[in-house]
Amino acid sequence: MAETKKQIPESGHVAPYHHAAAGWGALKYVAINLFKERVSGANYKTLFAQNQPDGFDCPGCAWPDREHASTFEFCENGVKAVAAESTSKRVTPEFFAAHTVAELLAQSDHELEQHGRLTHPMVYDAARDRYKPVSWDAAFKLIAGELKALDEPDQAAFYTSGRASNEAAFLYQLFGRAYGTNNFPDCSNMCHEATSRGLPGTVGIGKGTVTLDDFEHADTLLIFGQNPATNHPRMLGELRECARRGATIVSINPLRERGLERFTSPQHPLEMLTMSSTPISSMFVQPRLGGDFALIKAVAKRLLELDDMALLTGAPRLLDLDFIAAHTTGFQDFARDLRTESWALLLEESGVQRAQVEQLTNVYIRGERVIATWGMGLTQHKNSVPTVQMLSNLMLMRGNIGRRGAGLCPVRGHSNVQGDRTMGIEERPTPAFLDRMEKVFGFAQPRHHGYDVVATIAAMMEGKVKVFVGLGGNFAMATPDTPLTFKALQSCELTVHISTKLNRSHLIHGRKALILPTLGRTEIDTRNGVPQGVTVEDSMSMVHISYGLSKPASPDLLSEIAIVSRMAEATLGQRCKLPWKAYRDDYALIRDDIEKVFDDFYDFNARVARPGGFHLKVASREREWVTASGKAQFVPHAIERDTPIRRARARYGERLMVMMSTRSHDQYNTTIYALDDRYRGVFGLRRVIFINQADIDMLGMKNGDHVDVETVWDDGVERRVRDFRLVAYDIPRGCLGAYYPETNPLVPLASVADGAGTPTSKSFPVLLTRTSVAAVA
Incomplete structure (x- = not known):
């Protein structure tokens, strides 16, 4: 499927960037974005409530906040996200009346973003190729009618973006399972799914084992496949502090990213006034694309060789033998696989010279408290699950899991992508989770696996999925094989998108289509005169509450929770006795029921009311291994030849x-x-x-x-x-x-x-x- 749309030639230039990351450049672009989005003075002030205990959680990345209570906890990209949500520009019914869908399709994604906030629910009018206003009641009636007309529940798919709150995600999966399906494709399927599937096989749970406190005690950080300056800029603040106290930071990435070279912190006046910066990484390793697996295995092999030499010479051992004996299984098979692996093949596949592999191994050996962090540079390859498991193997070799200042640190992208999965947005739910859901809510749960993102696209193409509901995100543009995905969405009977701003997914629609505008996280959400807060879980399993402070972009907006609960009421009717109206009137009631399903959320409302929230227990952090063997498991993997x-x-x-x-x-x-x-x-x-x-x-x-x-x-x-x-x-x-x-x-x-x-x-x-x-x- 070739790209057929005519491209408008771009005018621009390329020039080397010699400055440190952040600094005055970041402040300049903060000002530009606030001006470009025409953010009002009142909304401008809300920035200073971002990531504060009585404010709202950044709608951008999932990097945690230092005690969720610092005085200046936003970054350039966080400002962009807030400015886009707080913009004074509006996409009204008059806007849609003036533009056909075909005309809007001719605009770039950047142009579509610049139109501003959606203000009214809209339904597609095929005869005029335009969206027109629709009442909320009529919109929910249309959704319910299409869902009820399906031959089976699995003909519907419920997509979730990582911007959805814990409360909205929990109600969404509750609605979908009451309807009868496990079709919950989500943005995790496209980013950190290899982490979620790989880590349970080694350490028992698909989450990281560190908190921000561990960064204060780490002496070595290995950063795989990340560009923090762009994707989670507040991470650079932590790396700056680590570098200034002498920790060794290694960047392992095909691209030598500027943000991992030097960083000027806007939160430190001396650096800003003196135009100085802090060097971040002391070593750069650039594997070829897909070569991380071979590189990590090469380091593990070299570590084992050096430990063998230490044993022969009577020198101190380099493996943590006590940890391996007490907490792991499978080491002998893993060591046997390393010893038989070809150095020539490892070096060829990694694209890294032997001398640099040895240098990286020596850095790892010198570290007494090592944190390994990674982003999608590790998780979007054919061999991503073996890569994540090989990194886990390497960390287990020296006991760097469950030790203060050491551990595994997958850095998620969207602000609540990890929380959504915790809440049950999972196409492959465990029997234990479904058992608990049945016990709490009293209805039988669907037991067969549902569709992930890729399977959903294929099912739409095959006519197996006819209704698509998207809770946030831009499904049409985020997914692979774009022309095929477009055809898949267009083959649906109904597409529904719950969104804050216009995007291309609204224009690649089914036979019937709805755009349902929702409140942003920065906006005040009041029910019966009482402000409502929603919670999120960051990359380090901290759960905290968020309250919007800005006036809603339109009086016709509903919260995600209200939209989901009203969809459920309209669709399920009297056959479902769940208190949907009570849920949307008081979000604390949703948290009460979350607590009944998930033991780690005990006293949810009380604990989340404390400044900074609370940390969910991660068993592997405590050296408790939720695996079949009851121990952490070394998992050998060969390099795939074909x-x-x-x-x-x-x-x-x-x-x-x-x-x-x-x-x-x-x-x-x-x-x-x-x-x-x-x-x-x-x-x-x-x-x-x-x-x-x-x-x-x-x-x-x-x-x-x-x-x-x-x-x-x-x-x-x-x-x-x-x-x-x-x-x-x-x-x-x-x-x-x-x-x-x-x-x-x-x-x-x-x-x-x-x-x-x-x-x-x-x-x-x-x-x-x-x-x-x-x-x-």
């Missing part, structure tokens, strides 16, 4: 490139705030490809040339995007970087992480060809 990328490389040789998609700095997920990526030196451009200069030379091209990109896959489908500008960059040979969602059309739906189903958006095989003038014209 993969799509290996087959493509055998066919095309050095012309075959492996591409990853990534965010720009002026972007959060699929939301495009502006067209700059200043830390990478890209301004006013998005259709760019980061490529090694030696690869440009090999292809017979020049820096700045324009190319088309075609996926190499074996299903006979053409996947192509056109007219991208080459940008010479510090990236390993044979590897490419480009922005999403522009390159999502290149990711085949069938290209997923084994055992997780996550699209392989960080490694897919492509070919580059020169863009012809005729193709662009």
Whole structure:
């Protein structure tokens, strides 16, 4: 499926960025975004309540707050998220009356974002190709009618974005399971699913084992596949403090990101006034795309070799033998696999020289308290589950799990993606969870597994899913194989999107379609005169409450909780005795029922009322292993020899490139705030490809040339995007970087992480060809 939409040539430039991350540049762009969004003075003041005990939780990333009570807890990208929500620009019924869906489809994602906040529920009018106003009662009646008309509950899918609160997510899964399905695709399916599926097999639970307190005691940090300056900037504050007290920080990433080189903290006046900065990483390792697994295994192999040498010479052992004996199983099989693994294969697959592997191993050995953090650079490959498990193996070798100042730290993206999964947004629920749900609510739970994101798209294409409901997000643009996803959504009988702002998913609709506008997290949510708060769970399992402070963008908005509960009432009627109206009138009642289902949420309302909230117990942090053996488990994995990328490389040789998609700095997920990526030196451009200069030379091209990109896959489908500008960059040979969602059309739906189903958006095989003038014209 080739890209068919004509592209408007971008005007912009590329210039190296020599400044530290953040600093005055960040403050400049904060001011620009507040002005661009026309944020009023009253809403401007709400920024100072962001991430405060009596304020609202940032609707951006899931990085935790220092005691949730510091005086200045927002970052540049957090401001962008709040400014976008607090904008004075509005998308009204008059706006929709003036634009057909076809006209809006011709606009860029950035242009769609700039129109502002949705104000009224809208229904699609096929005869006029326009959305028109609809009453809330009529909207819920339409949803209920379509759901009731389905032949079986599994013909509906309920998608969830990580912006949904714990309370909304809990009601959403309660409604879906009362309706009769486990079809709960969610944004986790596209990002950290490999973490959620991989860690239970090693340490028993798919969550990280550290808190912010551990960063104060760590002496070594290994940062895999992350760009904190863009994706979770407040993490740089923690890294700055670690670096200033002498901790060793290693960045392991194909791209040498500016934010992990130097950082100027806007919260420290001396650095700002003196134009100084703090060096962050003392070592950079750049594996090839998909090479992290081989690199981590190589470090584990070298560690074992050095421990064998210590045993022979009588030197102190390098493995934590006491920990391994008391807390783990499977080490002998794992060690046997390491000893028989080929060094040549490990180095070839990782793309890292032996000397640097040994240097990285020595850093790990010197560390007494090591934290390993990772983002989607580790989780969006075919081998992502083995990679996460191999990293867990490496940390177990030296007892770096369940020790103060050490542990596993997956850094989630969206603000409540981890909380949504905790609340039961899970297409593969455990029998224990379903048993508890039956006990608490008194109705039989669906027991078969449902569809994840990729399976949902396939099911829509096959006519197996006919109603799609999206609780937040931009499903059409966040997902892989974009033209196929568009056709899948358009084949539905009904698509429903619960949103704050206009996005392309509203325009790629089913035969019938609804846009349901909802309150943002920054906005006051009052029921019967009482302000209502909602909770979220951050990347480190802290749960805290959030209260909006801004006037709602429109009096016609409903909260996510009100929308979900009214959908449930309209659909389930008298056959379901759950107190939907009581839930939306008092969110504390939802938390009371969450407490009944999840033991770790005991005294939920009382504990979350304390400043900073509370920490959910993570068993592996306490060295309690919820595994079949009752111990942490070493899991050996071999390097897979027969993969799509290996087959493509055998066919095309050095012309075959492996591409990853990534965010720009002026972007959060699929939301495009502006067209700059200043830390990478890209301004006013998005259709760019980061490529090694030696690869440009090999292809017979020049820096700045324009190319088309075609996926190499074996299903006979053409996947192509056109007219991208080459940008010479510090990236390993044979590897490419480009922005999403522009390159999502290149990711085949069938290209997923084994055992997780996550699209392989960080490694897919492509070919580059020169863009012809005729193709662009």
